[in-house]
Amino acid sequence: MSVTLSALLQPLAAQQPPLRQLFAAEPGRAARFSASACGIYLDYSKNLIDEQSWQTLQQLAAQSPIRQLSQQMQAGAAINNTEQRAVWHSRLRxxxxxxxxxxxxxxxxxxxxxxxxxxxxxxxxxxxxxxxxxxxxxxxxxxxxxxxxxxxxxxxxxxxxxxxxxxxxxxxxxxxxxxxxxxxxxxxxxxxxxxxxxxxxxxxxxxxxxxxxxxxxxxxxxxxxxxxxxxxxxxxxxxxxxxxxxxxxxxxxxxxxxxxxxxxxxxxxxxxxxxxxGNNAFAELLKGAAAMDQHFFTTPFNENLPVILALLGIWYINGFGCQAQALLPYSHYLRLLPSYVQQLDMESNGKSVDRQGQALADATAPVIWGDAGTNGQHAYHQLLHQSQLKVPADFILPLKVSHSLTDQHQRLAAHCFAQTQALMQGKTLTEAKAECLALGMSEPAATELAPHKVSPGNKPSNTMLLDELSPYHLGALIALYEHKVFCQGAIWELNSFDQWGVELGKQLSGPIYQALSANKPGNFDSSTTQLIQRFLKNS
Structure with a gap:
């Protein structure tokens, strides 16, 4: 790429209107920035995009090798070029x-x-x-x-x-x-x-x-x-x-x-x-993933869920300099999804060279983290709302659930939707002070407390609604994230299917284990030697 992604996207990001303004100017914004496939509805309207920035991102996808690489992947070409291997996991389903x-x-x-x-x-x-x-x-x-x-x-x-x-x-x-x-x-x-x-x-x-x-x-x-x-x-x-x-x-x-x-x-x-x-339900898991494969391989980019999520991720990493991505499933059963996507995303695209081994000029892959809602609201959501960090977030909520506690599910949904709304609109100093005064506080007290209640807002998020958390829909959701990661790797022009960085720690652990098992410190750097000595002395 002759122009780096950061050089292309950062000027656009700097002039991006705030979300409050974008929603006020376009009453139909939510309908325009939404898409669905395979029982998954994606509302991406609460992202820092306007017509110009979204068109630029769409052009970026069109000019990228996403389609070429996906066709090569389907054909069995060795797109994992550093290991000379085909990438055919989609064939399994x-x-x-x-x-x-x-x-x-x-x-x-x-x-x-x-x-x-x-x-x-x-x-x-x-x-x-x-x-x-x-x-x-x-x-x-x-x-x-x-x-x-x-x-x-x-x-x-x-x-x-x-x-x-x-x-x-x-x-x-x-x-x-x-x-x-x-x-x-x-x-x-x-x-x-x-x-x-x-x-x-x-x-x-x-x-x-x-x-x-x-x-x-x-x-x-x-x-x-x-x-x-x-x-x-x-x-x-x-x-x-x-x-x-x-x-x-x-x-x-x-x-x-x-x-x-x-x-x-x-x-x-x-x-x-x-x-x-059971075997029949497992077949449904494969069927859901296969349906998402078909959606990804055949759908135009402007309606393609994996492409949309990939472009938004690149927008924040290379346009805004974001280094993290929160994955927030509002489902107790999906609480391990962030850990799964951590490996999928960070091991795939946590690279610093392109497919030819040349140094990349742009940052790649965010730090993925998260937990089930509403637990996170009583932990790290404070940082999401009021810190100076901008952390894009994916909220995931099944519409139908397996239990009969309808009221609790409605409350869970209310919390999910409220979090995305709060991240988007925030609370201004004027609103915070008015809130304090409405509670009967004196003018001086309200003036003193109000700054502490301000939330800057303008924090981006996606909301994904699953028809239900069935084997079919879980398969589609997992495949959605797989293809998102693939698209980002294609745009960054790196190999998403090797993981050579994992090998170094394995290689170094061997000699250290030998030193530990032989009860000898060995010849390492001073820090490692000191740690070995302390372990041998006290274990």
């Missing part, structure tokens, strides 16, 4: 798998076979026909993974709690902290527990160490190698490593190089979700 080939391999048949194998295992578990080494039915399943192998399924399982139908209890083991496995296994019986190890390489340290700890748990209970083989499954692309661990080939569900970890929910990594909600 399409319904028609016929004539789906990549490098002369029948991918469609492989996906179908994996789905059937997953479905058969889940049916066995649901019917309590999967018996452990003592002839008892499986009652608990421990899912061992980290990053994309954990965040996606854990979030989706939580989000779809009202759809749970499994007699098998599910436990997630991710962190290498020994307390995780220790706490999970307390009270469980190895004879009625199944373990699934989720690791594409079968070499991820955290996952492998937790798997080893669980294997030892079985051994300590008297299970031999045959018994352990009966109780351990895996999803991996490294069949040999899984076999070396002791997992039989029949118990290995495939993974593929063309599926990145943070995009793997739709593969066998989704097994925990399918286990808890």
């Amino acid at each position: 399409q319904q028609d798998l016929t004539n789906l080939k990549l490098d002369n391999e029948d991918i469609g048949a492989a996906i179908a076979a994996c789905r059937e194998k997953m479905a058969a295992l889940i049916e066995q578990l649901h019917q309590q026909q999967y018996l452990g080494y003592q002839g008892k039915a499986i009652t608990d399943l421990i899912w061992v993974g980290i990053g994309g192998s954990l965040l996606g399924p854990q979030m989706a399982v939580e989000a779809l709690t009202p759809y749970h139908c499994s007699p098998v209890k599910l436990h997630f083991a991710g962190n290498i902290d020994g307390a995780v496995v220790s706490d999970i296994t307390r009270g469980l019986d190895p004879a009625t527990t199944l373990v699934v190890v989720a690791s594409k390489s079968f070499g991820t340290e955290e996952t492998k160490q937790n798997a080893l700890a669980l294997r030892q748990w079985f051994k300590d209970a008297g299970a031999d190698s045959d018994a352990i083989a009966l109780h351990f499954w895996a999803t991996s692309s490294n069949i040999q490593a899984a076999a070396d661990f002791g997992i039989i080939e029949q118990h290995i569900l495939p993974m593929w190089d063309w599926v990145g970890g943070r995009y793997s929910l739709w593969s066998a990594i989704g097994l925990p979700v399918a286990l808890m909600i």
Whole structure:
């Protein structure tokens, strides 16, 4: 790009009229700046955009490689250029798998076979026909993974709690902290527990160490190698490593190089979700994501939900210099969504070089954070409303809910809508003082207190309304954020599908672990050496 995004957008951002003025000047603003698809309604009218700035952003999308890259992605081109891999996670959720080939391999048949194998295992578990080494039915399943192998399924399982139908209890083991496995296994019986190890390489340290700890748990209970083989499954692309661990080939569900970890929910990594909600409901999750794929691939940019969200994000990062994005689901069941999107967005686009390895002139990727409403209103919303920081926010609210507490849902919705209104309009000094006087305060007291009640307003937000939080709508919502991240990466001209920065910490942890296990400080920088010495002295 000959002109940097910041050079293009910052002058426009500096002359942007305030939101109060924009709403006053255009009574139909909300209708004009809204769009819907796949049961998701997006109101983006409370953003700092007018006709000129929005047209500029639309032109930016039109001139970007979004369409070209999306077509290449669908065709199976290696758009993950640093690893020479296709990016085909969207193929995992399409319904028609016929004539789906990549490098002369029948991918469609492989996906179908994996789905059937997953479905058969889940049916066995649901019917309590999967018996452990003592002839008892499986009652608990421990899912061992980290990053994309954990965040996606854990979030989706939580989000779809009202759809749970499994007699098998599910436990997630991710962190290498020994307390995780220790706490999970307390009270469980190895004879009625199944373990699934989720690791594409079968070499991820955290996952492998937790798997080893669980294997030892079985051994300590008297299970031999045959018994352990009966109780351990895996999803991996490294069949040999899984076999070396002791997992039989029949118990290995495939993974593929063309599926990145943070995009793997739709593969066998989704097994925990399918286990808890059933095979039919899991198919609906895939169907919702596939519908959003179709919307993204075929809809004009001015009505395209992922493109709209992507452009607004770039507008704030490169136009206004915003460094954070709040994700605020007004749904208890969606409380893990911010953690999931953290990895999806920050690991994908947290880069400093373009696809050719040249330094980027513009900032990329915000810090994603948030929690379920209304909890955040009693915590960090104070900063959103009154600090000098400008933090764009996505508010998400399901319209229909699974419970019968109608009044509470109406109150939740009222809080959600009020927060976006308050962020937009704020409260002026004149309004704050008038409010104080109306409460009976004296003129001097009102004058003294009023500045503390001022909210600057003009803080941007999006509001997304889901018809309901069903498997279909959750699938569409997740795919919406996937495609948003893809669009931003295309505009920034970076590779959204590698994560080399994650590797450095892994590389450095090896020598440090060796020093710790050998009880020797080693030869590191003074700070690291000092920390090692203190650990060895006091642990």
